[in-house]
Amino acid sequence: MHNHEMTPTAYRVLTMVGHCFNGIGSVWLARHAASGNLVAVKKYDVDKCSFEVLSILQHESQAMRQLRHARLMPCLSSFVSGTELWMVEPLCGYGSTKDLLAAHFTEGLPERAIALILRDVVRALDYLHSQGYVHRSVRASHILIGANGDTYLAGLRSSYCSYRDGRRLARIHQFPELAADGLNWLSPEILAQDLRGYTASSDVYSLGITACELANGLEPFAQMPPAAMLHEKLAGEGEPVLLDATTIDAGYAERVQEQNDTDDPAVHEDDTSLRLMRAAPGRRFSDAFHQFVRLCVDREPSRRPTPAQLLTHPFLVRQCRRAPPLSHLLRPDVPVSEATLLEGEQIVRDRLVTDMAGLQLNQENTWDF
C-alpha cells in the first residue's frame, strides 16, 4: 500500500462528484500523484462547521484509523489544509448502493446482488461489534462498491464506541447526533430513548431496513413524517417487508391510486412509491430472503440474530454460493474507473477542440472591459 501524504499537493483534484454529511462536505475525485491511483477526497470547510460537526468529524477519522477490516472503508489520510479538512479514501467506482438505486436499479437490485452486498456488510458489522463499536447508520448510502465489486461499509461518523473508561457498556443511551436524515433506519429501541437503552443488535435492525431498501428501491417509512414513523415503529403496526408478488398483488397500486383520487389530498401516495408498487408483483424474492428480513427487523432486540449468526443464514449462504462477480450482476451500470475516466477526459478534450474551432475572433472587435 502506498503512503498517502498529508499535503494537498500530493493529490491532483479532478472533479467534484457529490456531497456528503448532509451537504456539509463535498466529495472530489482526485489522483494520488505518487502512485497514480484514483482516490476520493472529502473536503470540509472547517470555518463553516459547528462545534458538533467538528467533533463528529474528529470521531469519524479516529474510528476509521483505529479500525481495520477488509470490508470497512479505510481512511488513507486526513489532514487540514488552510481552512479545509481533507479526508482521503479509496475511490469506489460504483459509488454507494444508493447511487445504484438512483441510476440503473430504480426498482431495486436483484436478489443475488443484494446477498453479495449484505454478506460483506454483515462481515464488517461482525468485526465492528467485536471491537465494541455500534455503527448506528447502516443504510444504502453508506455501503460503497468499488470498481471491481468490493463492498465497503462506510459512515463511521455516527458510530459509538461502547468502551467507556475501560469498561464495556451493557446498554447505550446516547442518541445519535445530527442524524435527522437517517431516522428511518434506526431501531425502535434507539428512538425510544428510555431507560432500557440499546445494544449492537440495533445495527441488525438497520440492516433489515437496508435490505428492504436495496430490494424495494426505497426504504420503509420513506415519505412519512418522523413522528408518525416513530409511532409506527414503537407500536409495531406493520413490519417493514420486501415488496414482491407474495406481499403485493397485481391490483394493489391501482387501488392505492383510486384511493388517492377519492381521498383527501393529504393521504396521497407520490409517484415514486406507486411506481415501486407496480413493479413489485412482477418479481419474487426467495422465502429465505423474506425470513432474513423478518429476523432482522424483529422489534424485540434480543430475538434478532447477531451478525455472526446471520452469516450462516440460508439466504446469504445459498445466494452467494457460485455467484457471479458482483460487477456482472450490476450491469449495465459502469463504474468510474481509469478506463471510463480516460474516455471522459477524451470526450472533454474533443469537445474543447471543436468548440475552439468554432470560435472565430472578429478582428474588428476590441477588448471591451
Added chain:
Amino acid sequence: MIKLSSPGAADMASTQGGSGPSSAAPEAAAASNHVPPPEPEPEPQPVGVLGAPFDGEDDLWDDDGGEMAVFTRVPSTEIIYRNKRKRWKVVGRYIFGDLLGEGSYGKVKECMDKDTLERRAVKIFKRRKLRRKMNGEQNLQREIRLLKRLRHPNILRLFDVLHNDEKQKIYMILEFCVCQLKEMLDRAHEKRFPVWQAHRYFVQLITGLEYLHSQAVVHNDIKPANLLLTADMTLKISDLGTAEELDRFRRSDEISVSQGSPAFQPPEIASGSDAFPGFKVDVWSSGVTLYNFVTGQYPFEGETVFKLFDNIAKAEFDIPDMVGPSLASLLRGMLHKEPEKRLGIFEIQQHDWVRKKQPPTTECVPVPPRNGSECHELTSARRHGPEAGTPPLPTDPSGAARTSPVLNPKSWSGCKHA
C-alpha cells in the same frame, strides 16, 4: 441580618421533578415534599368520526394553535363526539408529552423535537407567576443567559428558548432527565444511597462544580432536588435561577447575597455576614448533599428557619458511625465553619475518598418509575404519533381498512403477507 430568600424564590429552585419546597425543617420538607403523582391522562381512544383522541380538560386551551375560544351552538347529540377534541400539542418544532413535574413557576413536561426525534424536557414559565415572585423575571433572564454560555456534560444543557407573548409564556427546552436524586433518595431504603452510588454521583457533582467555578459562576443552590440523572446515569446540575455570575476580572469570589435553600446554607450566611467567598458556599452545600446521600439525614436541623440557622452557625454536627473514617474526614473538611479553612474543589478532588475507586458492592437504588412506566417510556410520540403531520386515517365503516393492506400513508410498513 439573616439573608433569606423569599419562599417563592427558594421554590424556584426545584427543576424538572418540581418537588422540593425549601422548608426550614428537613423532616417537614421530606413530609410535605410528597407531590401527588400527576393524574394519568385518559388514554386516547379512537372515537368519533375522525378518530381523534379524546383528552381530559387539562390544558384544553393550553396548546399553541392560537385558537380563540369561540362559542358556537352545537346540537346536543354531537356533544359527546365533538367537544374537547384536543389536537396534539406542538410548540415551535416540539411535540409535547406528559407532565414531569410542577413548580411555582409553571410546569415541566416531556417533549420531542419533531424533526430529529430527540427527547427533551420543556420548562414552561408563566410570566404572570414569575412577576409575583421576588426577582422572578431577572432570575430567569440570568439563568437563560448563563445556560446559553455553559456547556459541560454535568450541567443541564439548554437547547432552545421559545417565547409566546400572546399567552405570556416562556418555554425552556432542556436536556431530558429521568429523575431528581431527591426522588430516588425519598424512595430508597432509609432514604440514603449505598456509599459506592453516592461516590459515583458526588464525583460528577464536583466535576460539574469545578467547571461552573472555572466559568466564574457560583451555583448557590446545590441540593439533591437540583441534581438530575439522565438515562445513562450521568448527573446534571440544574437550576441556575439563583446562580451568581462573577465579574471575570475581579480578584475574589466574594458575594453578598445567596438565595439558596436554608438547610444547605453555610454558617457565614446563617450568621448573616455581609460578604463571603462564593465558591465555598457551593462546597458547603455539596457537603450537606453528600452527608444526605450517605446518611439519609441532614447535618443541621431545626423546627424553624431561625433555629436551623442557629444550629448551622454553630457548625456542630455528628457523623453517624456507619460513615467510614475517610469519608468522615472529607465531610468535616467540606463542612468546616470557616470558609477559608473549608476544602476547595481541588482539595476535594485530591481527597482519598474521592480518588479511591468504589466498585458496586450492594444493590443500586433504582430510578423510580414515572407515570407507571418502569423504563420511562416515551410519551410524546405514543400519544400524538399518528396525527403528527398526517391527518388521521379515514375509518372504513366495514372495517376493511384495517385488514386490507392498502391505506397509505402507511403503505411501506402497512402491507401484510398475503
